[in-house]
Amino acid sequence: DAGITQSPRYKITETGRQVTLMCHQTWSHSYMFWYRQDLGHGLRLIYYSAAADITDKGEVPDGYVVSRSKTENFPLTLESATRSQTSVYFCASSEIKRKAFFGQGTRLTVV
Amino acid sequence: QKEVEQDPGPLSVPEGAIVSLNCTYSNSAFQYFMWYRQYSRKGPELLMYTYSSGNKEDGRFTAQVDKSSKYISLFIRDSQPSDSATYLCAMTYRDDKIIFGKGTRLHILP
Numbered sequence: 001d002a003g004i005t006q007s008p009r010y011k012i013t014e015t016g017r018q019v020t021l022m023c024h025q026t027w028s029h030s031y032m033f034w035y036r037q038d039l040g041h042g043l044r045l046i047y048y049s050a051a052a053d054i055t056d057k058g059e060v061p062d063g064y065v066v067s068r069s070k071t072e073n074f075p076l077t078l079e080s081a082t083r084s085q086t087s088v089y090f091c092a093s094s095e096i097k098r099k100a101f102f103g104q105g106t107r108l109t110v111v
Numbered sequence: 112q113k114e115v116e117q118d119p120g121p122l123s124v125p126e127g128a129i130v131s132l133n134c135t136y137s138n139s140a141f142q143y144f145m146w147y148r149q150y151s152r153k154g155p156e157l158l159m160y161t162y163s164s165g166n167k168e169d170g171r172f173t174a175q176v177d178k179s180s181k182y183i184s185l186f187i188r189d190s191q192p193s194d195s196a197t198y199l200c201a202m203t204y205r206d207d208k209i210i211f212g213k214g215t216r217l218h219i220l221p
Contacts, residue, residue: 033209042117042213043155043199058208090154092209100209102154 003027006091006103013081013110021076021106023091029101031094032074034058034066036087037105043090049074081110114138117200117212125220130187134200134212137181141202141210144176146185149197149214158198159185190219 004025013019023032034046035058045058047066055066063085065077074093078085086109094100117134124130132146143162147155159174161167161183167174173186183202187194200212 035211040119040213043211045208045210048208092154094209099157099160102156104154105152 004091004093004101004103006089006106008106009104010107011109013108015082015110016080019078019081019108021078021089021091021108023074023076023103025072025074025093025101027093027095027101028071029093029095030071031100032068033092033094033100034064034074034076035090035092036060036085037090038087046076046089078108081108083110086110114210115200115202115212118215119213121216121218123218123220124190126190126192128190128219130185130190130194130217130219132185132187132198132200132215132217134183135181136183136202138204139178139181140204143203144174144183145201145203145209146172146174147199147201147211149199151196155199192219192221195219 007022033048035043037043044060049055049068052071068074089106091103092100115136145160146158148158149155161174161176164176164178171188175184195218197214197216199214201209203209
């Protein structure tokens, strides 16, 4: 299916475990983004990528790692999950700055 | 001071009313201004975007940017219950990062 898909949609993990959230887009967009959304904070940028093998930190990158070996994939890894990383995570892609398309989100709970 | 300020609401208005949603920002480097709509448990979807100051209209929606005041607005005419959602303003720097407001929850009462 065309578009942007995130997996899993829901994830429960334990403190200290490594977890990877997947993001895949079929448009060959250059830019990809990871945001987290929390009550009272809105959408906050974690990492973004302007092209394959080019990534940069956003507003809240600590505790997260990203890679982009292929244009269509942009996985986000929590190296050692903490409860403060419980959130809804959104991946987005865009070809031009003002038109970002978002996935459906991944609800992550760290217990 | 946050870069983008947006009143979280909730804002409740009767069906058919005109809705006004607003954001202020602090950095004059922003070039593109956008409004996203987010339904509960869904990802945000782009509603409208504008470049620099001025108005842009699309159906019942009008986006307005006043760069001199660092203020942007979204107007919804003839509001419908299906417009009930969270509306997020967003802006971009030249280096492609999109910065979002916290969102305003809107309820249209039938």
